[in-house]
Amino acid sequence: MRQAGRYLPEYRETRAKAGSFLNLCYSPALAEEVTLQPIRRYGFDASILFSDILVVPDGLGQTVGFKEGEGPVLDPITTPEGLDKLDLSRVVKHLEPVYETVKRLTKSLPEETTLIGFAGAPWTVATYMVGGRGSPDQGAAKAWAYKEPQEFQRLIDILTDATILHLSAQVDAGVEVLQIFDTWAGSLPETQFRKFAIEPVKRIVSSLKAKYPHVPVIGFPRGAGPLVLDYIKETGIQGVSLDTGMSLTWAADEVQKLACVQGNLDPLLLVAGGGEMRNAINNILKTLEKRPFIFNLGHGIVPQTPPEHVAELVKLVRNYGK
Amino acid sequence: MRQAGRYLPEYRETRAKAGSFLNLCYSPALAEEVTLQPIRRYGFDASILFSDILVVPDGLGQTVGFKEGEGPVLDPITTPEGLDKLDLSRVVKHLEPVYETVKRLTKSLPEETTLIGFAGAPWTVATYMVGGRGSPDQGAAKAWAYKEPQEFQRLIDILTDATILHLSAQVDAGVEVLQIFDTWAGSLPETQFRKFAIEPVKRIVSSLKAKYPHVPVIGFPRGAGPLVLDYIKETGIQGVSLDTGMSLTWAADEVQKLACVQGNLDPLLLVAGGGEMRNAINNILKTLEKRPFIFNLGHGIVPQTPPEHVAELVKLVRNYGK
Numbered sequence: 001m002r003q004a005g006r007y008l009p010e011y012r013e014t015r016a017k018a019g020s021f022l023n024l025c026y027s028p029a030l031a032e033e034v035t036l037q038p039i040r041r042y043g044f045d046a047s048i049l050f051s052d053i054l055v056v057p058d059g060l061g062q063t064v065g066f067k068e069g070e071g072p073v074l075d076p077i078t079t080p081e082g083l084d085k086l087d088l089s090r091v092v093k094h095l096e097p098v099y100e101t102v103k104r105l106t107k108s109l110p111e112e113t114t115l116i117g118f119a120g121a122p123w124t125v126a127t128y129m130v131g132g133r134g135s136p137d138q139g140a141a142k143a144w145a146y147k148e149p150q151e152f153q154r155l156i157d158i159l160t161d162a163t164i165l166h167l168s169a170q171v172d173a174g175v176e177v178l179q180i181f182d183t184w185a186g187s188l189p190e191t192q193f194r195k196f197a198i199e200p201v202k203r204i205v206s207s208l209k210a211k212y213p214h215v216p217v218i219g220f221p222r223g224a225g226p227l228v229l230d231y232i233k234e235t236g237i238q239g240v241s242l243d244t245g246m247s248l249t250w251a252a253d254e255v256q257k258l259a260c261v262q263g264n265l266d267p268l269l270l271v272a273g274g275g276e277m278r279n280a281i282n283n284i285l286k287t288l289e290k291r292p293f294i295f296n297l298g299h300g301i302v303p304q305t306p307p308e309h310v311a312e313l314v315k316l317v318r319n320y321g322k
Numbered sequence: 323m324r325q326a327g328r329y330l331p332e333y334r335e336t337r338a339k340a341g342s343f344l345n346l347c348y349s350p351a352l353a354e355e356v357t358l359q360p361i362r363r364y365g366f367d368a369s370i371l372f373s374d375i376l377v378v379p380d381g382l383g384q385t386v387g388f389k390e391g392e393g394p395v396l397d398p399i400t401t402p403e404g405l406d407k408l409d410l411s412r413v414v415k416h417l418e419p420v421y422e423t424v425k426r427l428t429k430s431l432p433e434e435t436t437l438i439g440f441a442g443a444p445w446t447v448a449t450y451m452v453g454g455r456g457s458p459d460q461g462a463a464k465a466w467a468y469k470e471p472q473e474f475q476r477l478i479d480i481l482t483d484a485t486i487l488h489l490s491a492q493v494d495a496g497v498e499v500l501q502i503f504d505t506w507a508g509s510l511p512e513t514q515f516r517k518f519a520i521e522p523v524k525r526i527v528s529s530l531k532a533k534y535p536h537v538p539v540i541g542f543p544r545g546a547g548p549l550v551l552d553y554i555k556e557t558g559i560q561g562v563s564l565d566t567g568m569s570l571t572w573a574a575d576e577v578q579k580l581a582c583v584q585g586n587l588d589p590l591l592l593v594a595g596g597g598e599m600r601n602a603i604n605n606i607l608k609t610l611e612k613r614p615f616i617f618n619l620g621h622g623i624v625p626q627t628p629p630e631h632v633a634e635l636v637k638l639v640r641n642y643g644k
Contacts, residue, residue: 136458139590146594186545186567189588189620191605193567223508225547226572245508245515250548266511268461272468280511298511 001241002300003038004050008307010037021066022058025051028100035105039113041307042314046114046177046294049105049170051098053120053181056162057129059091076132078144080151083158091162092169099173106174117175119166121182121221122159122200129155138184145192153195160200164207171212179218179241180204185231186223186243193227201235209236218262222299232258244298248287262294265313267302273309281313285320323563324622325360326372330629332359343388344380347373350422357427361435363629364636368436368499368616371427371492373420375442375503378484379451381413398454400466402473405480413484414491421495428496439497441488443504443543444481444522451477460506467514475517482522486529493534501540501563502526507553508545508565515549523557531558540584544621554580566620570609584616587635589624595631603635607642 004011014034018024025031035050054072058064062085063075077083092099105115119125123141131140145152167178185197205217218239221231225246232240232255242251242263255261265284269277284295295317301310326333336356340346347353357372376394380386384407385397399405414421427437441447445463453462467474489500507519527539540561543553547568554562554577564573564585577583587606591599607617617639623632 137590142588142590143594146588146591146598147596149598189566189586189591189602190569190571191602193569223545223547223567225545225568226576227567227569230569244511245545245549246547247512247515247549247552249512254548264511266464266468268459268464269468269511272465274469276468276471280513283513 001048001297003044003048004034005301006303007301007305007310008037008041021052022055022064025055026097028097028104031098031101032104032108035101036108038310039109042310043110044113044314046116047105047109048116048118048179049098049102049175051101051118053118053125054128055095055098056091056119056125056159056166057086059094059166060086060088060158060162061090062086062129071134072128074128074132076140077129077155078140080154083151083154086158088158088161088165091165095166095169098166099169102170102173102175114177115175116177116179116218117167117170118179118181119163121180121185121197121219122156122163122204123185123188123196124181124183125159125163126152126155126196127184129159138187142187145196149195156196156200160203163200163204167204167208168211171208171215175215177216177218177239178208179220179239180237182219182221184223185221186225190227193224194230197221197224198231198234201231201237205236216260218260229254229258239294241296242298246298248284252287252290256288256291256293260292260294261288262296264296264298267297267299267305270297270309270313271302271305273306273312277309277313278316281316282320285317289321323370323619325366325370326356327623328625329623329627329632330359330363343374344377344386347377348419350419350426353420353423354426354430357423358430360632361431364632365432366435366636368438369427369431370438370440370501371420371424371497373423373440375440375447376450377417377420378413378441378447378481378488379408381416381488382408382410382480382484383412384408384451393456394450396450396454398462399451399477400462402476405473405476408480410480410483410487413487417488417491420488421491424492424495424497436499437497438499438501438540439489439492440501440503441485443502443507443519443541444478444485445510445518446504446506447481447485448474448477448518449506451481460509464509467518471517478518478522482525485522485526489526489530490533493530493537497537499538499540499561500530501542501561502559504541504543506545507543508547512549515546516552519543519546520553520556523553523559527558538582540582551576551580561616563618564620568620570606574609574612578610578613578615582614582616583610584618586618586620589619589621589627592619592631592635593624593627595628595634599631599635600638603638604642607639611643 127141219237220241541559542563
């Protein structure tokens with residue numbers, strides 16, 4: 001999950017130097033710095049590249065911006081003509097600064113710290129590309145997907161190809177693990193979940209496995225519920241992130257048989273801290289410790305998180321069972 | 323699920339006469355009229371009372387309003403002192419117009435049409451009472467629940483009592499089935515899901531069952547994923563609504579053994595219409611027909627729904643298998 005962010009004063013300082021948010025993503029020295037900040041503070045076992053899932057549409061040539069306090073704003077694409085303008089051949093070239101950041105990190109990260117690269121899953125990225133911004137119901141993307149499923153499939157296919165290129169370039173530059181974020185997977189009906197969430201990720205994973213058999217891929221089909229089982233089996237991912245709402249007991253019984261799981265502390269418990277946070281951390285560890293497991297949040301860290309709560313979390317996890 | 327609404331021109335006409343949204347809920351003649359409108363048009367097997375989940379905090383004495391295009395706005399309650407002001411003894415008296423609407427409907431609805439009463443589940447209603455409005459992450463309610471779980475439990479307890487009173491009064495006035503909407507259940511970690519979603523609904527159901535053993539209760543723990551099984555077993559509900567993202571195949575295998583299910587057409591498929599909508603309707607019917615099942619949406623109907631798509635849906639469901 002996201003490690004860097006506004007909850008850290010040192011991040012806010014670097015962020016202020018960058019101008020726009022995308023400029024921060026595209027400035028290797030600054031992106032390297034904010035990637036390293038949480039590692040310096042907390043010594044996590046793994047570091048996740050500082051970047052954004054919307055660099056892919058930006059790389060494809062869609063206009064992408066970030067408004068302070070509002071989030072991403074894109075020039076929405078809702079027609080086949082809009083799709084015609086997307087240019088796969090410019091993705092890797094345009095995102096060169098991201099790979100440069102990875103190269104720097106392979107040198108500046110402590111040797112024992114794993115570097116994770118990532119991308120958004122095609123469905124989730126498509127919801128922003130079609131809607132032009134985040135939305136509670138992914139209504140714009142669904143409208144297109146439901147009315148013109150072939151046209152929408154073309155967008156998914158372009159994004160699948162772009163994601164393969166982007167993740168491959170990250171591996172070539174030095175990331176050791178990949179994660180694919182499908183934040184909005186859970187809002188799809190089963191039929192469309194299989195078509196727009198499982199199928200593209202299956203193609204991405206199989207393409208990556210062919211080239212990089214040694215690089216594990218972690219999936220995050222947020223809100224997929226019981227469909228997470230088919231998601232793992234069909235996509236071929238080795239690891240899966242559990243969202244905050246996912247039942248730990250069910251995950252221990254059903255999910256851990258299939259993949260290494262990570263999760264799923266509510267980021268808002270990390271904001272609250274105290275006894276409820278400590279109980280939740282212990283409960284996660286106790287329930288999932290018997291099989292391959294990575295302690296993690298159930299979603300990205302939020303700006304109002306007190307940094308000392310993260311320090312307490314790390315201490316509790318490291319001292320567990322000692 | 324919600325049947326009446328802005329997608330119907332006759333609703334918009336009645337709505338315009340009512341002034342505020344709450345005034346529409348509290349004017350028996352107008353609330354009766356908008357409840358009847360979808361039944362007149364489509365002849366559904368069941369009718370759901372026109373009301374709102376936020377009449378309960380309004381009944382408890384919290385200031386509740388609805389801003390056009392913005393949704394509910396409440397004076398947030400975030401302290402024990404705020405809780406002290408909530409008054410259980412005024413709920414049933416304040417909501418008398420709602421029960422009057424029910425009484426009218428028992429006379430004006432076609433005899434073969436079942437009348438469903440409803441309430442929001444305590445957790446979901448609490449998210450609005452504490453946050454003052456809808457929020458994507460239920461952050462305000464979670465902040466309180468995680469920092470001061472005993473205080474927050476008091477709010478849940480008050481809401482549980484108020485919900486029992488409100489649902490009982492609806493049955494006394496003539497509703498034949500009850501539904502409890504827990505729209506935000508899925509965002510809770512398992513521990514809090516059990517404490518704030520399952521436990522209060524268990525208490526509501528057991529209290530209602532003692533008084534009205536003949537009245538079925540339908541639960542809707544939206545986004546609960548595999549926890550829906552424990553939700554059914556522990557609360558004692560007879561029916562369960564499946565959200566749009568719930569796997570139909572999993573529900574057929576696991577959920578239908580435990581309860582009558584209803585669902586789960588994506589309301590946005592009903593907006594889109596056409597082949598994808600028809601395929602989805604047939605798929606739901608085919609997958610769930612073998613055991614007790616009520617055709618329904620996965621969430622409430624949305625304003626941009628073309629009324630003719632609803633007519634087509636009804637025709638498809640009624641002609642299925644003929």
